[in-house]
Amino acid sequence: MYTNNKLAKSIRLALMFGGASLALSGTAAAQDQSGEEQAEEAQERITVTGSRIKRTDYESSSPVQITSSEEIKNSGFTRIEDLMNSLPQVEAAQTSYIANGASGVATLDLRGIGTNRTLVLMNGRRLQSGGIYSQAADVNQIPSALVERVEVLTGGGSATYGADAVSGVVNFVMKDDFEGLEVNVGASGYQHSNGNDYMQGLMDERNFGYPTGGSGIDGKSYNIDVTMGSSFAGGKGHATAYATWRQINELRQESRDYSSCALNAAGTACGGSSTAPLPNTFFAPVVGGEYDLDQEVWWSLNGDGSFSPYDGSNVYNYAPVNHFMRPDTRYTMGAFVNYEVNDSFRPYMELSYMHDRTVAQIAESGTFYAFRQDIDINSALFSDAQRAQFRSEFGPDVETIGAYIGKRNVEGGPRMNNLEHSAFRMVVGAEGYLNSNWSYDASFQFGSTSSNTAYVNDFYVKYVQDALENAEYDVFTPGGVTAESADALGGVAIMTGITSQRIVNAFVTGELGASLPSSDLPMAAVFGVENREVDFERTADTIYQEGALAGQGGPTNSLAGGYNVKELFGELSVPIAEGRDGIDSMTLDLGVRFSDYSTSGNETTYKAALDYNITADWKVRASYNRAVRAPNVGELFAATSIGLWGGTDPCAGDTPEFTAAQCANTGVTSAQYGNVDANPASQYNGLFGGNTELQPEVADTLTFGVVANPLDNLNFTVDYWIIEIDEVIGTLGASNTLRLCGETGDAVYCNNVNRAPSGSLWRGNDGFVRATNINVGSEEYSGVDVNANYTLEDVLGGTITARMNGSLYLEKYADSVGQDCAGLISSNCFPQPDWRHSLTMTYTPDDIWTAQLKWRYFGGVDYEGTTDQLLVGKGIGSQSYLDVVGTFDVNENTSVLVGINNILDKEPPLVGGSLSTNANTVAGFYDTLGRYIHASVTFRF
Numbered sequence: 003m004y005t006n007n008k009l010a011k012s013i014r015l016a017l018m019f020g021g022a023s024l025a026l027s028g029t030a031a032a033q034d035q036s037g038e039e040q041a042e043e044a045q046e047r048i049t050v051t052g053s054r055i056k057r058t059d060y061e062s063s064s065p066v067q068i069t070s071s072e073e074i075k076n077s078g079f080t081r082i083e084d085l086m087n088s089l090p091q092v093e094a095a096q097t098s099y100i101a102n103g104a105s106g107v108a109t110l111d112l113r114g115i116g117t118n119r120t121l122v123l124m125n126g127r128r129l130q131s132g133g134i135y136s137q138a139a140d141v142n143q144i145p146s147a148l149v150e151r152v153e154v155l156t157g158g159g160s161a162t163y164g165a166d167a168v169s170g171v172v173n174f175v176m177k178d179d180f181e182g183l184e185v186n187v188g189a190s191g192y193q194h195s196n197g198n199d200y201m202q203g204l205m206d207e208r209n210f211g212y213p214t215g216g217s218g219i220d221g222k223s224y225n226i227d228v229t230m231g232s233s234f235a236g237g238k239g240h241a242t243a244y245a246t247w248r249q250i251n252e253l254r255q256e257s258r259d260y261s262s263c264a265l266n267a268a269g270t271a272c273g274g275s276s277t278a279p280l281p282n283t284f285f286a287p288v289v290g291g292e293y294d295l296d297q298e299v300w301w302s303l304n305g306d307g308s309f310s311p312y313d314g315s316n317v318y319n320y321a322p323v324n325h326f327m328r329p330d331t332r333y334t335m336g337a338f339v340n341y342e343v344n345d346s347f348r349p350y351m352e353l354s355y356m357h358d359r360t361v362a363q364i365a366e367s368g369t370f371y372a373f374r375q376d377i378d379i380n381s382a383l384f385s386d387a388q389r390a391q392f393r394s395e396f397g398p399d400v401e402t403i404g405a406y407i408g409k410r411n412v413e414g415g416p417r418m419n420n421l422e423h424s425a426f427r428m429v430v431g432a433e434g435y436l437n438s439n440w441s442y443d444a445s446f447q448f449g450s451t452s453s454n455t456a457y458v459n460d461f462y463v464k465y466v467q468d469a470l471e472n473a474e475y476d477v478f479t480p481g482g483v484t485a486e487s488a489d490a491l492g493g494v495a496i497m498t499g500i501t502s503q504r505i506v507n508a509f510v511t512g513e514l515g516a517s518l519p520s521s522d523l524p525m526a527a528v529f530g531v532e533n534r535e536v537d538f539e540r541t542a543d544t545i546y547q548e549g550a551l552a553g554q555g556g557p558t559n560s561l562a563g564g565y566n567v568k569e570l571f572g573e574l575s576v577p578i579a580e581g582r583d584g585i586d587s588m589t590l591d592l593g594v595r596f597s598d599y600s601t602s603g604n605e606t607t608y609k610a611a612l613d614y615n616i617t618a619d620w621k622v623r624a625s626y627n628r629a630v631r632a633p634n635v636g637e638l639f640a641a642t643s644i645g646l647w648g649g650t651d652p653c654a655g656d657t658p659e660f661t662a663a664q665c666a667n668t669g670v671t672s673a674q675y676g677n678v679d680a681n682p683a684s685q686y687n688g689l690f691g692g693n694t695e696l697q698p699e700v701a702d703t704l705t706f707g708v709v710a711n712p713l714d715n716l717n718f719t720v721d722y723w724i725i726e727i728d729e730v731i732g733t734l735g736a737s738n739t740l741r742l743c744g745e746t747g748d749a750v751y752c753n754n755v756n757r758a759p760s761g762s763l764w765r766g767n768d769g770f771v772r773a774t775n776i777n778v779g780s781e782e783y784s785g786v787d788v789n790a791n792y793t794l795e796d797v798l799g800g801t802i803t804a805r806m807n808g809s810l811y812l813e814k815y816a817d818s819v820g821q822d823c824a825g826l827i828s829s830n831c832f833p834q835p836d837w838r839h840s841l842t843m844t845y846t847p848d849d850i851w852t853a854q855l856k857w858r859y860f861g862g863v864d865y866e867g868t869t870d871q872l873l874v875g876k877g878i879g880s881q882s883y884l885d886v887v888g889t890f891d892v893n894e895n896t897s898v899l900v901g902i903n904n905i906l907d908k909e910p911p912l913v914g915g916s917l918s919t920n921a922n923t924v925a926g927f928y929d930t931l932g933r934y935i936h937a938s939v940t941f942r943f
Contacts, residue, residue, distance in 0.1 A: 052171070090839055161595045176338065179231070183230045195215065276408050453499045496545075523577035607627075628701070638692050701725060896939065
């Protein structure tokens with residue numbers, strides 16, 4: 003439907019030679035022919051990401067970033083989320099660097115707008131959601147060795163693909179036409195030279211241990227990928243099959259000096275938890291069954307068995323045993339099969355299976371002040387000297403001591419969350435020509451993920467209470483708790499889940515046989531229907547549902563629900579003019595989708611896009627998309643329960659951040675002001691849950707860009723984008739709610755702050771901040787993407803290619819946050835820099851070897867806040883990482899790849915406890931563990 007021009011040819015050639023981050027895309031990648039020959043012959047109609055209309059060009063009216071299979075391999079990553087998070091357009095979400103709060107899945111967050119607003123596809127069809135804790139697609143299902151390329155549509159896509167494509171679409175195009183047998187064997191690991199004087203000084207002050215010098219190679223991973231493919235039935239059919247295995251070893255925080263202690267919220271000292279091996283305890287007399295808050299004291303147990311007032315020094319360094327990187331074992335297998343009966347009937351099938359097991363290990367359990375234990379003063383738990391202290395403090399007639407105990411279970415070992423996921427996906431369908439102008443595609447897709455978690459070695463509260471009642475848990479005697487007595491107090495919580503997705507899709511596409519008077523080319527269209535059914539079920543055992551484990555932070559409830567959506571969709575491509583002065587070609591693309599949700603009713607999405615080639619070398623494009631995201635099962639049906647949020651209470655401590663009047667707004671009395679205890683671990687209670695009254699989100703996306711080929715060896719794109727979302731589904735955030743209450747006194751916020759009688763928001767479950775799902779208002783995001791490719795031939799006997807992918811964030815504003823987060827880090831802002839880029843230089847001297855150098859750059863971010871003294875006045879400075887990789891063809895059948903990412907061993911920027919996602923860092927975003935060394939050998943037969 004379109005004729006080739008010079009710009010299209012240059013982009014096609016760049017794609018063939020592994021050029022990444024281009025703004026144009028197609029699904030018919032070149033293989034073995036020379037670039038010129040392939041470019042001239044590539045006239046077959048293909049599907050461009052962002053549209054189902056088949057075209058004869060790689061051009062798109064919407065920005066599409068491409069990562070080629072070559073770039074995937076050169077990165078050395080076996081986790082596809084690591085590769086995607088290295089793109090400037092992607093913000094880190096669930097990764098292997100999360101331990102406390104790990105879901106076990108890997109998710110993608112395009113633009114930092116949310117994983118639930120990023121639609122993930124495989125070969126143009128959506129993946130099912132991940133597991134027990136996640137409603138987003140788990141990209142663990144994607145074997146990196148089988149990816150032909152990744153296409154990232156950064157401008158909406160709901161009219162084409164349906165709901166969830168608010169920030170855009172990530173489409174993994176798989177190798178389904180492979181010929182022969184290929185075996186890839188790889189290994190990788192991390193290396194770091196420990197020499198952080200600042201952190202080592204803080205640990206010396208606490209007398210904490212830490213590693214020094216070189217780490218050796220740790221966090222090792224191994225992988226074997228097997229791919230085979232062949233034609234059959236005289237060339238009418240083709241089958242590609244694959245099987246992969248990946249093993250990643252654990253890495254604990256004790257392996258790096260900068261993570262060997264948990265920084266306090268200010269980042270000025272090694273903090274930790276006041277739930278310590280020698281317990282810290284809130285004591286008060288109990289009179290008539292009432293706990294006398296007016297006489298409450300917070301005492302530490304000393305090594306000699308006496309008590310003294312808690313002064314902040316008796317904290318437990320829980321960091322060393324926490325996972326910095328979780329261990330993981332994954333198996334995948336699958337096949338792609340197609341067969342041509344005739345031009346009118348070409349059946350196809352896709353099958354994939356994935357099993358993944360990971361363990362999230364965090365510090366030992368404890369009593370965590372989770373309950374009040376009333377203890378007779380004559381109990382064997384107390385010594386005579388301790389009884390004398392109580393009588394001296396509370397009076398000679400005291401009979402019952404109420405205690406909120408903070409005792410760490412160092413005798414029993416760490417807690418572990420064993421997470422397993424098994425995902426199955428099947429697509430069966432057929433395509434073919436109805437006539438010379440029209441073709442069809444009809445398919446049925448089923449995807450299901452079964453998940454389970456076994457949370458082990460956490461204290462079972464009832465066992466602990468019984469042991470205290472019977473004086474069998476000797477917590478107030480130094481060394482009195484044995485490993486045997488601790489083991490008897492543990493419990494196991496089990497939860498299973500299954501998610502399923504069934505999709506029936508059918509559409510026809512072709513030319514209408516009509517054209518505008520100003521154009522010689524016919525209009526083209528797509529008309530289709532889709533029925534999608536999503537079900538989610540999570541079954542928690544009684545221990546989970548009761549929140550009976552001390553370290554769980556509250557109950558985890560069962561969840562079941564689902565929805566069905568019926569849709570009609572269509573697209574129309576209208577060539578306006580071509581071959582005229584000032585108009586090489588101009589095309590208008592239109593799309594609309596009518597959706598009927600069983601949960602929220604009818605919704606309509608639509609798009610309009612203009613593709614204007616001014617000359618063969620210069621192109622202007624613009625698009626508008628209306629997108630809709632209906633609430634998912636968890637957002638609708640999750641039961642309300644207590645959980646934890648990380649941050650600070652601005653009314654806690656001896657010198658609160660907020661004034662007495664502001665703290666009064668949050669429920670702090672004048673007597674409590676300056677006497678509310680801060681949690682040394684920076685964790686507070688929140689009340690979280692779903693809302694069946696949620697309305698769908700509605701988003702408007704606008705893009706405007708220029709694509710140019712001003713020189714034969716240079717092409718570039720510049721695209722401006724803006725995304726506005728109304729009726730945003732989310733929460734105001736517990737931290738933000740608390741602050742807005744203090745600052746405004748508005749009942750909208752303050753009604754959601756519920757302090758315990760002591761004023762606490764973390765001791766026991768009486769104090770919490772409500773943060774359930776609501777439609778919270780609007781959000782606005784905008785930025786500019788810049789991409790360029792440049793080639794120099796005959797340099798030192800070879801060719802140098804340079805590729806740059808950059809993203810400028812202009813605005814990142816949400817009503818729920820109340821500030822523009824672009825270029826900021828704060829308690830409400832992920833540290834998305836204003837500018838990020840990757841610049842790759844490749845030198846190819848001959849057909850035997852190539853060398854590549856990549857520069858990854860993160861611009862600085864400002865800090866908005868006063869708590870984190872590491873960042874006050876300077877924020878996080880710019881970060882640069884250099885990667886090198888070399889590939890060598892040993893012979894026709896064997897090639898070797900060796901690379902080092904972050905060759906200068908740059909440490910991640912440190913942040914205080916209230917901003918860290920794990921191990922004093924923004925884990926998984928900045929390079930987290932130092933150098934990454936990888937190597938692989940590929941055998942082809």
